[in-house]
Amino acid sequence: METNKPLISILMAIYEPRMDWLHEQLESLNLQTYSNLELIICDDCSPTVSFEEISQLVTKCITSFQFTVSRNVKNLGSNGTFERLTKEAKGAYIAYCDQDDIWLPDKLDVLYNVIVENEALLVCSDMCIIDESGKQVADSITKVRRHHIFKSGEGLASELLFSNFVTGCAMLIKTDIAKLAVPFCPHMVHDHWLALFSAEHGKIVSVSENLVLYRIHNSNQTSMMAGVFDKKSYLQVRIVQYRDRMCWLKNNFQCSPKVKENIINGIEWLEARKKNMEHHGGAKTIWKYRSYSVLTSLFEIVATYFPEKLFMSFITMKRKNLI
Numbered sequence: 001m002e003t004n005k006p007l008i009s010i011l012m013a014i015y016e017p018r019m020d021w022l023h024e025q026l027e028s029l030n031l032q033t034y035s036n037l038e039l040i041i042c043d044d045c046s047p048t049v050s051f052e053e054i055s056q057l058v059t060k061c062i063t064s065f066q067f068t069v070s071r072n073v074k075n076l077g078s079n080g081t082f083e084r085l086t087k088e089a090k091g092a093y094i095a096y097c098d099q100d101d102i103w104l105p106d107k108l109d110v111l112y113n114v115i116v117e118n119e120a121l122l123v124c125s126d127m128c129i130i131d132e133s134g135k136q137v138a139d140s141i142t143k144v145r146r147h148h149i150f151k152s153g154e155g156l157a158s159e160l161l162f163s164n165f166v167t168g169c170a171m172l173i174k175t176d177i178a179k180l181a182v183p184f185c186p187h188m189v190h191d192h193w194l195a196l197f198s199a200e201h202g203k204i205v206s207v208s209e210n211l212v213l214y215r216i217h218n219s220n221q222t223s224m225m226a227g228v229f230d231k232k233s234y235l236q237v238r239i240v241q242y243r244d245r246m247c248w249l250k251n252n253f254q255c256s257p258k259v260k261e262n263i264i265n266g267i268e269w270l271e272a273r274k275k276n277m278e279h280h281g282g283a284k285t286i287w288k289y290r291s292y293s294v295l296t297s298l299f300e301i302v303a304t305y306f307p308e309k310l311f312m313s314f315i316t317m318k319r320k321n322l323i
Contacts, residue, residue, distance in 0.1 A: 005036045008108055009091035009175065013081035014054060014099050015044040021100040021215065022054075024134075026061035029097070034108035039067035040085055045075040082168075082190040086178050094178050096168040096191065102130070102213035103169075110211055111172035118205045122198040124171040125207040126150065127214035134215075141167065141214065145224070146321050147295075150206035156199040157255060158262045162242070162292050166195035166204070170212045177201060185252070187245035200255050224319045231304075231311055235277045243270040265289055277304050295323070 010029060014022070029039060039062055043054055055069045072081060082096060093115070095108060107125070115123045129138040142148050150165050160166075168191030181197040184190055198204055227237040246267045250260070269292055272285035283301045290297040303311050317323045 005034065005112065006092035007036050007038060007090060008034060008093045008095055008112065008172070009089035010037060010039045010095045010097050011082060011085035011089060012039065012041045012097040012099065013044060013078050013085065014041060014046065015075075015078070015081075016046045016049055017054065017099045019049070019053070019057060023057060023061060024102050025097070025099060026058060028101075028103040028105075030062050030064050031105045032064075032103065032108050033106050034112060037065040037108070038091060039065065040088055041067065041069045042081050042085055043069070043071045044077065044081045045072050079184050079186065079188075079190050083182055083184045086182055089175055089178070092175055093172050094175050095172050098169045100215045100217070101169050102134075102215075104211050104213070107211040108172065110207065110209060114205055114207055115172055115174070118203060120205045121177045121202040122166065122171055122173040122195065123205045123207060124150075124166045124195075125209055125211040127167065127170050127212040128210045130213045130215050132215070132217045134213075136213070137216075139210065144216065144321055150208070152203075152205045154199075154203045156204055157196055157259045160192070160196045160199050161246070161249070161259075161262060161266055164189075164192040164195055165206065166191050167212075167214070168194075169214065171195075173198060185245065185248055187241065187248050196253075200253075200259060224321070225315055228315055229312075230308055231277065234311075234315070235274065239270055239273045239277065243267060243274065246270060266292060273300055276300055279304065 041054075041058060043051055046054070051071045058067060058069050072084070076084065086094065093112065095111070111123050111125065114120070127141050128136055129141065129144050131137050138144050147163065148165055151159065168189070171191065173194055177198055178194060181194055185193040188196070195204065228234045246263055250263050250267065253263070266289070268285060269289035272282035272289075275282035276286055277300065286297045286301055299314065303314060306314075314323070
């Protein structure tokens with residue numbers, strides 16, 4: 001293998017993989033045109049798929065570069081596993097990898113060139129969307145998530161507090177910034193936390209090119225409105241958990257005064273949203289901070305009085321990307 005380019009560490013966290021999807025992903029990694037790679041895989045204590053089965057498949061598929069396969073002593077979840085893998089990475093750059101997507105052959109070559117040319121800390125790309133059978137259903141993530149807006153530049157941290165345009169499987173990050181971000185925020189998915197952390201320290205660049213076939217299926221960890229089944233679960237998933245995130249950031253995230261102010265105001269917005277959903281007032285404060293999300297603010301001010309069935313009909317529309 002040529003080593004004229006810096007080493008990129010591909011980090012893959014595995015849990016209960018569907019083996020045919022994992023096979024496709026591994027083959028796509030093996031076909032990467034970038035010339036200096038290592039693959040570090042960790043199985044997060046899959047209960048029904050054996051470590052031996054996973055190891056054998058990796059050995060069969062990965063022939064172009066070195067790899068290691070390990071297993072957690074106890075289940076750490078995806079964030080904990082990716083945090084562990086980040087500590088183990090030896091490369092100058094890290095590419096995080098899911099177990100069920102497909103990378104186009106030039107993915108890492110393109111992202112490496114962009115991150116170097118722009119002197120960025122993190123770069124990310126758009127993705128084609130495929131279904132469970134591998135059929136393409138959209139030529140951009142923005143077609144299935146209408147509020148997903150790619151951005152580039154410096155000073156983007158405040159815009160990443162409540163929404164994220166960086167998908168882990170489509171990003172490349174400098175290893176030193178990723179390691180500096182350890183420990184990961186326990187209330188954010190690893191890619192969101194790394195995007196926020198990187199944005200506070202430097203430049204993020206988005207690439208319009210599709211470099212990943214991103215598989216959307218019923219088991220996606222970050223599927224739209226995941227965990228929302230009624231008003232009560234909406235309150236917990238969409239408000240309380242976000243408030244816990246912002247409180248953690250307030251106490252643990254070293255950031256500029258401007259970002260800190262946005263975090264504090266965000267907590268006030270979330271507290272008002274909680275009161276509103278519990279019919280204890282808060283609508284005026286929600287509207288005061290509507291810039292965090294005008295649509296969410298309008299919906300919750302009105303929808304708290306909807307019957308359960310009507311409320312969930314709007315959630316269904318959101319899941320279908322209709323609103």
